[in-house]
Amino acid sequence: MLSHLKVARLRALPSALRLELVEARRGRSWSQAELGERLGLPQTHISGIETGKTVPRFDTLLDLVRVLDRDLLLVPRALVPAVQALIRNHMAPGDGEGERALYADNEAEEADATRSQA
Amino acid sequence: MLSHLKVARLRALPSALRLELVEARRGRSWSQAELGERLGLPQTHISGIETGKTVPRFDTLLDLVRVLDRDLLLVPRALVPAVQALIRNHMAPGDGEGERALYADNEAEEADATRSQA
DNA sequence: TTAATTAATATGCTAAAGTATATAGATTAG
DNA sequence: CTAATCTATATACTTTAGCATATTAATTAA
Numbered sequence: 001m002l003s004h005l006k007v008a009r010l011r012a013l014p015s016a017l018r019l020e021l022v023e024a025r026r027g028r029s030w031s032q033a034e035l036g037e038r039l040g041l042p043q044t045h046i047s048g049i050e051t052g053k054t055v056p057r058f059d060t061l062l063d064l065v066r067v068l069d070r071d072l073l074l075v076p077r078a079l080v081p082a083v084q085a086l087i088r089n090h091m092a093p094g095d096g097e098g099e100r101a102l103y104a105d106n107e108a109e110e111a112d113a114t115r116s117q118a
Numbered sequence: 119m120l121s122h123l124k125v126a127r128l129r130a131l132p133s134a135l136r137l138e139l140v141e142a143r144r145g146r147s148w149s150q151a152e153l154g155e156r157l158g159l160p161q162t163h164i165s166g167i168e169t170g171k172t173v174p175r176f177d178t179l180l181d182l183v184r185v186l187d188r189d190l191l192l193v194p195r196a197l198v199p200a201v202q203a204l205i206r207n208h209m210a211p212g213d214g215e216g217e218r219a220l221y222a223d224n225e226a227e228e229a230d231a232t233r234s235q236a
Numbered sequence: 237t238t239a240a241t242t243a244a245t246a247t248g249c250t251a252a253a254g255t256a257t258a259t260a261g262a263t264t265a266g
Numbered sequence: 267c268t269a270a271t272c273t274a275t276a277t278a279c280t281t282t283a284g285c286a287t288a289t290t291a292a293t294t295a296a
Contacts, residue, residue, distance in 0.1 A: 043273080
């Protein structure tokens with residue numbers, strides 16, 4: 001039964017994505033409190049998201065990335081590498097803006113693999 | 119017009135995204151229960167997400183789209199149109215799969231509860 | 237018609253997101 | 267040094283995602 005691979009649930013946002021968020025915020029010289037004000041979120045929540053303490057709802061994360069001039073797009077798996085290349089190409093090499101990587105794959109990160117099946 | 123509008127919080131996933139999820143699932147001839155089994159989610163939860171009753175956490179939505187052979191990518195705003203074009207181009211016209219639109223912008227969903235109660 | 241499948245809804249519950257506040261540990265400016 | 271800023275953490279509280287279950291309605295087939 002190899003088609004029964006259960007998806008390991010993330011316990012936090014992928015570190016690459018979190019890094020992107022922090023870099024984008026700092027690239028604008030915004031403090032966590034400043035970013036929170038623009039979103040109507042407390043500074044503590046921004047901290048929790050950036051440090052991986054909480055997994056935000058999709059709407060929360062969407063608001064967050066949009067304030068940082070980004071968007072979350074639904075992309076067919078087959079096109080992911082192409083989109084990644086597009087983004088990398090767009091980012092000037094050695095850009096001081098802190099625009100670098102994009103969040104791509106699972107990375108397993110700190111997934112809680114333990115899930116008792118009935 | 120006024121430039122700095124407060125970010126209106128989504129009360130549900132954008133309808134375009136929800137539509138994509140439903141079409142992708144049906145394209146694979148999966149019932150809500152079948153999809154839920156693969157994710158470890160109850161059918162009722164799938165229903166709630168698809169109908170806009172609940173906003174899933176990011177990890178939940180990520181699991182969901184990945185089972186449907188898609189991914190959520192963080193894309194710089196300036197590149198959103200290019201990525202959209204890339205996706206549209208990739209979708210062959212008349213493709214048997216339910217691959218059509220992609221989720222793009224806010225759309226001002228609002229998602230007022232459609233109370234079709236009896 | 238009956239029976240099975242699919243999807244939506246309702247209730248109750250638990251876990252966690254989200255809010256508000258205060259504060260400690262850094263860092264930087266004075 | 268003090269003072270201010272930024273970030274992480276802690277506590278308490280409210281809201282809601284998520285889980286389990288049952289039910290309703292609509293569809294589909296026999």
